[in-house]
Amino acid sequence: MDTVVASHEPVMVREVLEALRPGRGGVFVDCTLGLGGHTTALLEAGAARVIGIDRDATALGLARERLQGFGDRVSFVHDDYRAIGAAVRAAGATEVAGILADLGVSSMQLDAEGRGFSFRRDEPLDMRMDVRDEMSAAVFVADADEVELARVIFEYGEERYSRRIARAIVRARGEAPIETTGRLAAIVRRAIPNKGWQRIDPATRTFQAIRIHVNRELDRLDVFLLDAARRLAVGARLVVIAFHSLEDRVVKHTFRAMAADDAPWQVVTRRPLSPDDEECERNPRARSARLRVLERCA
Ligand SMILES: C[S@@+](CC[C@H](N)C(=O)[O-])C[C@H]1O[C@@H](n2cnc3c(N)ncnc32)[C@H](O)[C@@H]1O
Structure with a gap:
């Protein structure tokens, strides 16, 4: 049996909440549930419901335990986030109030034995x-x-x-x-x-x-971003946090291409947001985080 060091500090929580504005209520999708840190913040800040997706069964099991107190306000999907369309449909939703993708591995995965x-x-x-x-x-x-x-x-x-x-x-x-x-x-x-x-x-x-x-982390990342953006209600946002330059480059170029001409999306962050000094000091893993936001405007 693996010994799991069950910790992962969610990064840029303040910025995620400011961008996604869960206080308006509605259904949100956390594409990378991990240990549920961001989902907890979304639910506490007013999200009516969160659909949590993760391809890691161990993470999902731990998140399930941690989020027990929220009852049926959170649902758990063991899948690749590229299957976001099916996950949203299965939850009975057509459009969602916001989507988060906090890409890459978690500290739990890096640190867990085995x-x-x-x-x-x-x-x-x-x-x-x-x-x-x-x-x-x-x-x-x-x-x-x-x-x-x-x-x-x-x-x-x-x-x-x-x-x-x-x-x-x-x-x-x-x-x-x-x-x-x-x-x-x-x-x-x-x-x-x-x-x-x-x-x-x-x-x-x-x-x-x-x-x-x-883990095919960069494969079809652009297709996923477009698919996710299509699930947004008008005024809703997609927030993506990337941890290395290759990933962030794909997010940047895909968002730019999606916001071109008459498209129904606009890029909210002209430049990516980074964690502040206090967060980097408290959580060195946050240092390389780059957060970008896309909004559905029509
Ligand atoms: C950086 S962690 C997210 C941590 C989470 N935001 C939290 O607050 O605990 C990334 C998570 O995304 C998951 N993940 C990575 N790629 C994925 C994919 N293609 N589909 C679904 N989950 C994925 C990993 O298993 C990991 O648990």
Whole structure:
């Protein structure tokens, strides 16, 4: 049985509430329920109901416990947020008063034992948010050819030594399968030229890249944003929080394209909002958060 460190501090709660204005009531969708921090804030601030979606069954179970006190004001959907249309329909709604997507992984997922996201602990290499998915990180590292490994590590990790790392992975797996976070981290660290002290562990970028690939975090993100925006009632908003530049770039470009010409949407945030200094100090994970808002105006 996994030991779950059940904590995740929701980021930019004040900004989310200011943008979504749950005091007006109505049905909201939290596309990334996690441990339910944002949903709690929405319900306490007046949302009539929240449809909570998460692809991680463990997170959903914990959220269910935490949100018990709200009774049937919250419903739980174990699915990918790309299925938002079906989730909204199943809840009997056609349009919603606001939508939140707080992208990426939660601290709970990174810290929980047995999930294989982090190199800080040596354990089976997994990284799947939804354990029903076939491709774990170990499967990807075992099956992908060298070119594909290098592409993923370069594209999603922005890692300049991606080719060296891919070569080292292929060489190492020829000796024995790479099945643990510790072994993969050691292979990556050895493949990168030693530059003395570094601010982040040299394995960080490769682990991020493999996690993004395994969970298809950027696949059809643009399609999801458009689909979500179509569920908004007039005057309602879609709030997206991204944690790395690749993700934020997709949000920025998709919002811009959607707000062009006679479209029924407008971008509320000309520039992304960031957490204030006090929040960054209290919760260092918040530092890279970028929040963008789109409104349905017609
Ligand atoms: C940053 S956390 C959200 C934390 C949440 N806002 C809170 O206050 O606890 C991101 C969550 O989104 C979920 N997630 C990531 N990608 C998803 C997807 N494509 N579909 C559904 N859930 C997803 C993850 O499993 C994780 O629980």
